[in-house]
Amino acid sequence: MPEEAGFPPxxxxxxGAGPLRRAGSCPHGRRMVMLLTAGGGGGGGGGGxxxxxxxxxxxxxxxxxxxxxxRRSLPIFQARGQLxxxxxxxxxxxxxxxxGSGKTTQIPQYLYEGGIGRQAIIxxxxxxxxxxxxxxxxxxxxxxxxxxxxxxxxxxxxxxxSEDTKIKFLTxxxxxxxAISDSLLRKYSCVILDEAHExxxxxxxxxxxxxxxxxxxxxxxxxxxxxxxMSATMDVxxxxxxFSGAPVLYLEGRQHPIQIFYTKQPQHDYxxxxxxxxxxxxxxxxxxxxxxxxxxxxxxxEAMSKTCRDIAKHLPDGCPSMLVLPLxxxxxxxxxxxxxxxxxxxxxxxxxSTNIAETSITITGIxxxxxxxxxKAKKYNPDSGLEVLAVQRVSKTQAxxxxxxxxxxxxxxxxxxYTEDEFEKFEKMTVPEIQRCNLASVMLQLLAMKVPxxxxxxxxxxxxxxxxxxxxxxxxxxxxxxxKDGQLTLTPIGRKMAAFPLEPKFAKTILLSPKFHCTEExxxxxxxxxxxxxxxxxxxxxxxxxxxRKKFISSExxxxxxxxxxxAFKNTGGNKDWCKENFVHSKNMMLVAEVRSQLRDICLKMxxxxxxxxxxxxxxxxxxxxxxxMSTAELQPDGSYATTDTHQxxxxxxxxxxxxxxxxxxxxxxxxxTNKCYMRxxxxxxxxxxxxxxxxxxxxxxxxxxx
DNA sequence: GAGCACTGC
Numbered sequence: 023m024p025e026e027a028g029f030p031p032x033x034x035x036x037x038g039a040g041p042l043r044r045a046g047s048c049p050h051g052r053r054m055v056m057l058l059t060a061g062g063g064g065g066g067g068g069g070g071x072x073x074x075x076x077x078x079x080x081x082x083x084x085x086x087x088x089x090x091x092x093r094r095s096l097p098i099f100q101a102r103g104q105l106x107x108x109x110x111x112x113x114x115x116x117x118x119x120x121x122g123s124g125k126t127t128q129i130p131q132y133l134y135e136g137g138i139g140r141q142a143i144i145x146x147x148x149x150x151x152x153x154x155x156x157x158x159x160x161x162x163x164x165x166x167x168x169x170x171x172x173x174x175x176x177x178x179x180x181x182x183x184s185e186d187t188k189i190k191f192l193t194x195x196x197x198x199x200x201a202i203s204d205s206l207l208r209k210y211s212c213v214i215l216d217e218a219h220e221x222x223x224x225x226x227x228x229x230x231x232x233x234x235x236x237x238x239x240x241x242x243x244x245x246x247x248x249x250x251x252m253s254a255t256m257d258v259x260x261x262x263x264x265f266s267g268a269p270v271l272y273l274e275g276r277q278h279p280i281q282i283f284y285t286k287q288p289q290h291d292y293x294x295x296x297x298x299x300x301x302x303x304x305x306x307x308x309x310x311x312x313x314x315x316x317x318x319x320x321x322x323x324e325a326m327s328k329t330c331r332d333i334a335k336h337l338p339d340g341c342p343s344m345l346v347l348p349l350x351x352x353x354x355x356x357x358x359x360x361x362x363x364x365x366x367x368x369x370x371x372x373x374x375s376t377n378i379a380e381t382s383i384t385i386t387g388i389x390x391x392x393x394x395x396x397x398k399a400k401k402y403n404p405d406s407g408l409e410v411l412a413v414q415r416v417s418k419t420q421a422x423x424x425x426x427x428x429x430x431x432x433x434x435x436x437x438x439x440y441t442e443d444e445f446e447k448f449e450k451m452t453v454p455e456i457q458r459c460n461l462a463s464v465m466l467q468l469l470a471m472k473v474p475x476x477x478x479x480x481x482x483x484x485x486x487x488x489x490x491x492x493x494x495x496x497x498x499x500x501x502x503x504x505x506k507d508g509q510l511t512l513t514p515i516g517r518k519m520a521a522f523p524l525e526p527k528f529a530k531t532i533l534l535s536p537k538f539h540c541t542e543e544x545x546x547x548x549x550x551x552x553x554x555x556x557x558x559x560x561x562x563x564x565x566x567x568x569x570x571r572k573k574f575i576s577s578e579x580x581x582x583x584x585x586x587x588x589x590a591f592k593n594t595g596g597n598k599d600w601c602k603e604n605f606v607h608s609k610n611m612m613l614v615a616e617v618r619s620q621l622r623d624i625c626l627k628m629x630x631x632x633x634x635x636x637x638x639x640x641x642x643x644x645x646x647x648x649x650x651x652m653s654t655a656e657l658q659p660d661g662s663y664a665t666t667d668t669h670q671x672x673x674x675x676x677x678x679x680x681x682x683x684x685x686x687x688x689x690x691x692x693x694x695x696t697n698k699c700y701m702r703x704x705x706x707x708x709x710x711x712x713x714x715x716x717x718x719x720x721x722x723x724x725x726x727x728x729x
Numbered sequence: 730g731a732g733c734a735c736t737g738c
Contacts, residue, residue: 198737320732675732700732
């Protein structure tokens, strides 16, 4: 039995109000409009219902009345008049709304009902597909209209809108893609950027795009573009400043109070501390109260789940039983769904999760949150082009987000497995994604939008010049850029690359494929590479997996192996039983087919000939060598590998079919630093093909490695 | 020699 974790008496906080209240009393010298101060009340509001299945179309009037009553019971309803008066006259506004305020479902309706933005479409962006879909469903329901008429949504592979659509929910990435064909966003009268505090790379680029569109439309005397930035956290100064001091409207939500406990001492072993906390809660709290634990990754979560189950078996009589549920993105869907089911009476649910439960998945009934304060996240080093995946401290905003997961239906309790002093030293905000990613895609999209100067683009949080330069250099290598009168512009190839919803190097692979008569094969391979792995590897059945997979393995590498798997899948007519027998994720495989058909359509629109190499895998590998030549590694005399360009020591990832092989020269699709620098998805190539592909590049780079 | 946080077009 684990010993006491030793928490001092807790303080009472309202997680929303904790950081929020400070801002309320300290308006940062800008205009802060307090719209609502009375929180509380029953019923669930709009923004918080993401994970619920879309509601059925209402058909009976008592239901309609209930919907209307529910709308009126939302805290935001009392501020409706004030809100409309404000928004009517503003070009830009920042709306700070706590979770449960109903801002996402209500604001677009208020605008529409108030006749604001009716001349065109009101767009509401979301970082996630499920959110866009379920919000559109919810709002069309409230408006008593059929989904896709007045209210609709657009996400990749799924456009449920019509000529009548006036309120449109869409993913931020989708609106960005639309901006490539119309950078003034002429279809829209109003763009609402929701969940802005998440600072996804797409939302961040959109900030710049809508700001430029707003300005340009004004200059041209066109329909004004209203921009509303919605955020659930306090860091709204940046948003307000960026939109020339746009006023901040504040909406109180419906969060319940949460007690927060810090540890007395720093915890050196956060896993042990988490374990102790779980069982401490388990022995004290009623069994109906569920626990959510935040850890960093699959391996950790599976190990902790097993330990919890083992300990739970040997608890004294009278202790409730425990249902331990791991939760992470690569967990098969059916197992993810288990976290939404209620535990049997007298049994406590303990959900052990990655940060997927911070934003993407909302679980009802959580009373306790155990926050280790750790997260696994990607960092990017523009010098080396290396992506590093590392366990690190969360930011304060992230910690607040986790805490808030305890107070969604009722008051809650959060155990923070770090001291208050440690918490004070956390970074204020998570570094926005745009400063942590390879920017090649972003730069290609901005160039496709004909942004006057991508090097000085008005980002809200600017990536470093090195970072931008690295992306430009990569696009140059791919032949996407040319310099016209001192101005960077896209080449015809570059323009075509931007049409694909892919990383630039993958788009280039497809565009090169006709030259090698292998477009059919390349479309398949690129589709497989651009979704989550279709290979399912349950650790307990490793021998079985290996035996089954043997028949697909190609000595030419992972790309050809993946191609073999896809072909076998297609030959069986794509059935689920085949997937199960062969340890293939059927959901991901279905997605591959969808992606492939989308990419194929884009090729057809460009009048690309779509040919098959008919079993000639060498031409496929040549095509990969010609497009991925900047990502190559060579075998060294001592049996290790080093990248061709920077001589970075690298290793073959254990998931590769080439793990036990020693090919002389490979191209890889990704380099990832975890414990070591690993190459993922390798293809055996001939060094001569690489010279052919990029003689200049290799004259410079290969000489050193040959000497 | 041994492993992958989360989204999205």
